[in-house]
Each structure stands twice: as structure tokens, then as C-alpha cells.
Amino acid sequence: MVSFKFVPGHQAEIIALVPKEQAHVGELREKGTLEALYLSYENGGFGWIVMKGESKEEIQKELEAFPLYSYMVLEIATLA
Numbered sequence: 001m002v003s004f005k006f007v008p009g010h011q012a013e014i015i016a017l018v019p020k021e022q023a024h025v026g027e028l029r030e031k032g033t034l035e036a037l038y039l040s041y042e043n044g045g046f047g048w049i050v051m052k053g054e055s056k057e058e059i060q061k062e063l064e065a066f067p068l069y070s071y072m073v074l075e076i077a078t079l080a
Helices: 011-031 056-064
Strands: 002-006 034-039 046-051 072-076
Touching (some): 011 034
């Protein structure tokens, strides 16, 4: 599971990349790599992604391909 928050002060850049981000998420869902993505409406800028992978390194590599990656602070936790 990946917990993330967006870096403050980049709202215009983030909004501009949302369509690319949505397309990328769709591709990962089709591949079966991304199982779920949740965004918090109460605490804007926070979210959680449930992903499948063989290792944290593999998940990290997948995350780096997200269009919004450079605007996110991420924490990867292994689920049992």
C-alpha cells in the first residue's frame, strides 16, 4: 500500500496533469498492477494506492512513472 500527499503550492501544475494521471492509473488497473486508489475529500491532498508487486523496489519504479510523481510525498508499506 502506498500512502501519499501532494506537495503544497503546485495546484496549477497538478491540475494540468490530472488527465495524464487518470490515463496512467487506467493502464495500471488493466495490467493488474494497481488494485485501488483512494483520495481523501476531508483532508485534500492525501491518498492511498493499493498496488501489486514483487518488491518495494518494483512498486517504487512503477510509482516513478506516475505523471504526478514529482508532486507527491510517498510512503510504501507492505500488506500481509
